Amino acid sequence: MASKPAAMTAIPASAPAAAGPLARFLRADRPAVMGILNVTPDSFSDGGQFFDPAVAIRHAEQMAADGADILDIGAESTRPYPGQKPVDRDAEIARLAPVLPAVIRLGLPVSIDTIKADVARWALDQGAVIVNDVWGLQRDPAMAPLVAERGVPVIVMHNRDDADPAIDIVADMVAFLARSVAIAEGSGIARDRIAVDPGIGFGKTPDQSIEALAKVKALHQLGLPILVGASRKRFIDRIDPSPVTARIGGSLAAHLHAAEARAAIIRAHDVRETVQALKVRSALGAAA
Numbered sequence: 001m002a003s004k005p006a007a008m009t010a011i012p013a014s015a016p017a018a019a020g021p022l023a024r025f026l027r028a029d030r031p032a033v034m035g036i037l038n039v040t041p042d043s044f045s046d047g048g049q050f051f052d053p054a055v056a057i058r059h060a061e062q063m064a065a066d067g068a069d070i071l072d073i074g075a076e077s078t079r080p081y082p083g084q085k086p087v088d089r090d091a092e093i094a095r096l097a098p099v100l101p102a103v104i105r106l107g108l109p110v111s112i113d114t115i116k117a118d119v120a121r122w123a124l125d126q127g128a129v130i131v132n133d134v135w136g137l138q139r140d141p142a143m144a145p146l147v148a149e150r151g152v153p154v155i156v157m158h159n160r161d162d163a164d165p166a167i168d169i170v171a172d173m174v175a176f177l178a179r180s181v182a183i184a185e186g187s188g189i190a191r192d193r194i195a196v197d198p199g200i201g202f203g204k205t206p207d208q209s210i211e212a213l214a215k216v217k218a219l220h221q222l223g224l225p226i227l228v229g230a231s232r233k234r235f236i237d238r239i240d241p242s243p244v245t246a247r248i249g250g251s252l253a254a255h256l257h258a259a260e261a262r263a264a265i266i267r268a269h270d271v272r273e274t275v276q277a278l279k280v281r282s283a284l285g286a287a288a
Contacts, residue, residue, distance in 0.1 A: 020192030022153040022225060025070055025109050025130065026264050030278045031255075034070040034111065034267040035063035036231065037103065039095050040077045053098035060103045066272035070130070070265070071103055073123075074113030078134050078202070089118045100126050111155070117142035124150050134202065135159050136180035137187075144187035153193045155227055155265075156180035158212075160203025169208040170215045173198050177222060195225040195265065200254075206238035213254055217261045229267030230254035231274075252277045 026032050039056050060071055075095035076087040087095075092114065104110050104127040111130035112123035117140045120131050129152055136156035137144045147154045158173040177196045184194050196219055198212045213235070219226050236242065236250030248270050255266045255274055259281055268274040 020190065021151065022193055022195060025153065026225065027069065030282045031259050031263050031266045032069035033067065033271055033275050033278065034072045034227070034229075034265055035060075035066075035068035035271045036229075036267060036269050037063070037071055037073045037099075038077070039073065039075045039099050056099045057102045060099075060106060063271045064106045064108055067275035068108060068271045070109045070111055071106070072111040072113050072130075072132055072267060073100060073103060073128075074132075075119075076114065078113070089116050092116065092119045093122050096123065100128070104128065115139045115143070117146045121146055121150075124152060129153075130155065133157065134197075134199070136176060137183045138176075138180060144183050144189060147184070147193075148188035151193070153195065154184060154189060155195045155197055156184065157197035157202065157227075158199035163203055163205045163208065165205050165208065169204055169212055170218050173212060174218060174221065177219065181222060181224070191224065195227050196222055197227040197229065197267075200228065200230045201233040201235065206235040209233060209235035210238065213257065216258060216263065220262070225264035226258075226262070227265040227267055228255065228258035228261075228263045230258065231268045231270065248273060256281055 037056060037060050063071060075092045100123060110128045111132045112120055112128040113132040114120050115133055115135045131147050131152060132155040133143055134157045156177060158176045181194060198216055198219060200209050200213055204212060213230055231251045232244050232247045236247040240250060252273060256277055258266060259278060266274060
């Protein structure tokens with residue numbers, strides 16, 4: 001069982017204002033919105049809707065038009081379900097190759113969602129500028145040195161091979177992410193290049209995902225910007241039974257909660273609606 005998290009440090013009144021390379025991707029007025037682009041045949045959220053390169057590129061163009069601040073592209077499904085088959089490096093790159101260069105030409109910062117250093121290296125060579133590792137630098141030992149060598153920001157996410165309903169999930173998140181940060185710093189990655197992600201829906205029961213999101217402020221003790229991706233996740237169905245495609249209301253509620261908890265980045269499928277919700281929240285706060 002993970003150790004109990006250390007006492008909380010003081011939390012700023014607004015979202016952490018990262019200095020350095022990560023700061024240029026964040027916003028002062030509201031959380032930045034990261035649009036999700038899955039070029040996979042088996043994503044839990046879109047079922048391969050954007051596996052066709054032309055369709056994927058059009059979707060990226062639409063997310064850019066809808067106000068995305070960052071685009072996150074991945075070519076291996078991270079759906080946390082049994083029977084998931086790994087995708088090898090060459091297949092992952094082959095899926096990305098017809099899409100990534102066109103997405104980069106849109107002019108937005110592009111994040112590569114992968115746990116493989118070889119794939120990250122290839123994507124960075126194409127022009128990606130952020131690495132998003134859903135195993136928090138704890139799966140491929142070559143990933144942290146690569147990120148350090150390239151000097152790019154990295155997002156480290158909490159994950160587990162299997163959900164364990166008996167554990168203190170918040171303590172586990174803090175301990176896991178503290179290890180990820182230690183790996184990053186030990187490899188030469190500066191703190192101003194790191195963001196942390198609670199991993200909603202990964203290695204957690206639906207109830208644990210609810211708790212992780214409800215208590216996401218606990219991650220502020222790490223002193224780093226927080227990314228939250230609760231879009232269309234299974235915990236929404238736990239609260240209000242609904243198919244994946246009918247969870248936009250729950251996704252927006254979750255992301256507004258994350259904004260209230262001073263998350264710096266929101267990772268979402270429904271970019272236009274998410275941007276609008278965050279803009280309205282900011283306007284109401286300014287007018288209060």
